[in-house]
Every structure is written in C-alpha cells, then in structure tokens.
Amino acid sequence: MSSLRALRPFSTASRALAKTRVPSLGNVPPHDDGHYFSPTRYPAPPPATESQASDVMPSSDAKSGLIKSILYGSDQSKKEQAAAERSYSNQLSRGKYVHEMVVHKVRPDRAPDYVDLVSQVYPRIAATGPLDDSSHKVHLVGSWRTVIGDDLDTYVHIWEYSSFAGFHDVNFHLHNHEPFFLDYIEKVRPMLVSRKSDLMQEFDFWGGTAAPHDLGGIFELRSYNLKAGQLLNWETSWKRGLECRRQVMEPVGAWFNQLGEINTVHHLWQFADLEHRKSCRDKCWHLPGWANTVHETVGLVNRMQSHVLVALPFSPLK
Template identity: 25%
Template sequence: CVKQKHLSRGSYRQSEQACWLLTEIPKPSAHLATGPQQEQRTFYEFRTYSIRPDQNSAFLKLTNEKIHLRTAHSQLIGCWTVEYGGLNKFFHIWQYVSDSYSQRAAVRAAVAQDPSWISEYISKALPLLTAQDNEVLYLVPWSRLKQGGVFELVTFQMRPGGPAVWGGAFQAAMSAHDAPGYGKLLGAFHSEFGLLNRVHALWWFESADHRAECRHRAHTDARVVAAVRNSVAHLDSQRNQLMFPCPFSPMK
C-alpha cells in the first residue's frame, strides 16, 4: 500500500512509480497516493476540443494529415472522437516525463516556434473549434493498458478531501468491476491541475454492445453493488462518454 502523508489542500500527488504499460495485472493493493510526486514524474495532459458541428469532418481530416507535425515534439498516447455523452468532441492524451514541468514547457515553446505546425495546422484548425480544455493528471499505480475495441471515459467529481479520504473506496469500486471482467480498466488518473478531486477512469470494451452486457451483469453482482455504494458516499457527480479511436490514434 502507498504510505500516506499529510499535504495541504489541493496538493495530492502520487508517491509510487507509475508504469504506463504493465505486462501483468497488478494486485489492487495501492490506494490513490497523497505523498510526493511519483518517482518517474510522469504526468499526462488530457485535452478536449469542441468542434463546430458543421466542421467535424474537416477537422478530423486535417488532424489526420498533420498530426505528425505535433507528435514530432512529444508523445501522443491516443485520440478519440466522442460517440455518446458529448457530440463533436475530440479527446486526446499526451505523456510527459521530466524532473518537473520543464519538458512540457519546452515542448510548448518549440511547438509555438514551429512554422510548419503553425501554418499547416493551427492556423487552419482553430477556426474549426469552439472551445479547448485541458487537465494535468497522474496515472494511479494500479492501472494498466489494453488496445482494440471501444473506449469509455468515466469522469468522477469526488467531494473535497482528496484521495486520503476517498481513495480506498474509489479503488475498491474500480476493482470490483475490473477483476471479474466487467470491462477492462486501462487507466485511472487523478487531477493535478483543473478541477481538483476529479478522477478519470478509461475503460476498454470489445464493442458498445459488449459494454452494455458488462454493465447489466455488474448491476446484478452484490459485491459490485456494495463497493459502488461505499464509493458513491464520496461522489458529487459522474459523466460517461463512449469514444471511438481515431484512425491515426496510437492507441486503438
């Protein structure tokens, strides 16, 4: 288990080494950490773009053709379009590994000075968008990845207090779904910047019908119901989005 340490409000970070791709399913023994930043200092930026409804196809075509200009600067984990739970949304995840936030700052500076990126993509993409949003998050130590199928992003807005208060109950609820096979938990991320006490859980399913079947079976499992009931006591709101990977997404 992660050794818990007291931190000031809003300063909850992982204290274990996070591994993006694990070869085996880890035992669910670690709570969401509240200690110092993880040893490898890997963090992820979630970016969500809202596309003008009449420009969705144009934006995706342009991004497909020019995304290589951006991935030349840093690692793209995956990108998806939202099918249910929010139309005309483009969601993508970027990974940064550094001793601080200096790598991201350097990447952003380099991108801003890249004439090809500016002239061939940004200048053409921005008029197609209505809004942009981003968050910085850390991957919890009991997460893993799988590729293929469809993806569900579940966003939980937990009550104030941080993982020291709700981390154990949240992990138990996730594990109750993941361990019996009611979906595959690819990654769970807790917020560092953006709305605090927010957790994103990224799930994998073979298809939308497979997801519906898993949800139905989970709702009849007494262990899942009990674990969710305990976690809900710490929950303010929840949002689910079913997403399809883009053809150019590294994660499919």
C-alpha cells in the same frame, strides 16, 4: 482665397502588418527553480544580535517553544501535515509522468476538416522532441471522437509527457521551433467552438496507462467531480473495486487532475460494443466487493459524466 482646406491624400498601398501571436508557453523559456529563488535576489537577513533577539523572543525555553508552536505549528502537526502532503503527491501518483487531456468542441460543419487536420499534425507532434534533447518528451496516448454524450462534435486527445518540465519544454519548442505547429494553430481555431486542457497524473493503483494496441470496439470515458478532500478516500475504495472490474472488462487508464478542473477523476475503459459494456457491468454486481465500492464512492461525488468514444484512425489506442 478658398476657405476649404486641402484634403489629405490617402495611400492605396496596403501596409504589411506583423501577425499577432497570442501569449502561450512559447513566451516562457523553461527555467530551473534557482531562477526564482536565487540567493543573490533574496539574500538571507543578517543574524540578530543578542539584544535584538531578546527583544523579539523571551529567553525562557518553554515560552519560546510555545510561541514557535503557535506561529509555526507543533512538531507533531508539522509531521501530520507532511504525511498528508506525501499521501497526495506520492501515494496517489504512479510516478513522474504527466498526462494532458485536450478537449475540442468542433463546429459540426468543420468536423471533416478538423479530422483531416489533426490526422496530419498529431502524429507529427508525437515525433517531435526539443532541440537540446534527442529523446521524445511527448507521446500521444490516444485520440477519440464522442459518439454518445452531451456534446457529439467533441474530440478528446490524451498526451503523455515525461514530467511537468517535459510538458513545458515540448510546448516551448513547438511554439518557437516548429512552423508547422503555428500553422496548425491558425487553421484549427476557426474550426472550434471551444477548447480545454487539463493536466493529470495516473493513479498508482491502476498500474499505468495501457500500451498502444488495436483491439477495436468502443471506449467509455467516465469523469467524476469529487467533493473537496475526498480524493484519498476515492483511491482507497477503487483499489478494491479495480480488482473486480479487471475480471470482466479492459481497463485503459485512470487519472486525477492536477491542474484545470481539480478534484476531478477520469476512468477510461474499452469494450467490444455497447452490449458488451452492459454485460460486463452486470457481471460486476456478482463479484465480491463491487457493491461495497459503489456504496463507498457514491457519496464522494458531486457529479459524474459518461461519454462513449470511438478512436480516430491515427490513435495509438484503438
């Protein structure tokens, strides 16, 4: 009897494997806040009896007020805290709109393929709305390629959503109801070195992002990473500075990051060419108030970057 074991036959038939989808907002159905704060899930504790209350808190009103002040903060401190929160959420922001800045670093050898792909897909995304809402919740502000900066094969896209909920709704819809979007994801991944997404809101003092137009020329995206806690000071100084700049150059948009690289501010400007940019910036120094803006803001910044961009053919802003 042979001591060799019978070899297990191998099948040459290929197995059909289901394509794996990486996690995304397409896996997270939109909810209202009640999903997480339902009274049935977190019932209120039963009211304390008199004996229990006396064990926890002295009966003296003075002592009660002192302990509450220590544990929860005084009424004045709570008012000051609420005012500070309103300053950040209401005073800085123009309204409900949320903007997303998407940055793609593209492999140099795939740049033409990338431009062809986004030229076909991005206008289609901008024309897509969630199934349960006929109004569009996303608009493409603009798409650009970096021509001067630290990464030349970098493309910047800015999207506008109706709200944070609108951002979620659109992404959920695209991942679950638009096969062309999943096809785009599969095609674009091999073209990229890296990708980044920040959610931003507009500064109220700026007056809103520019409407679609075709002026030609170049764009300059200036990004400032601020020291923590200095955003309000930045906004106060730039209220005055913008009045100077408006006299000599075309403002396009200004945003501060809410998610992503926080404490970061972006300003977008448009010029005819580099010489026009230089001339406009030189003129600012002769306008009352501009030197003060520079003096007040330079100490608020950790680092800053400047990138010169050119619009892609399908960009609403160009």
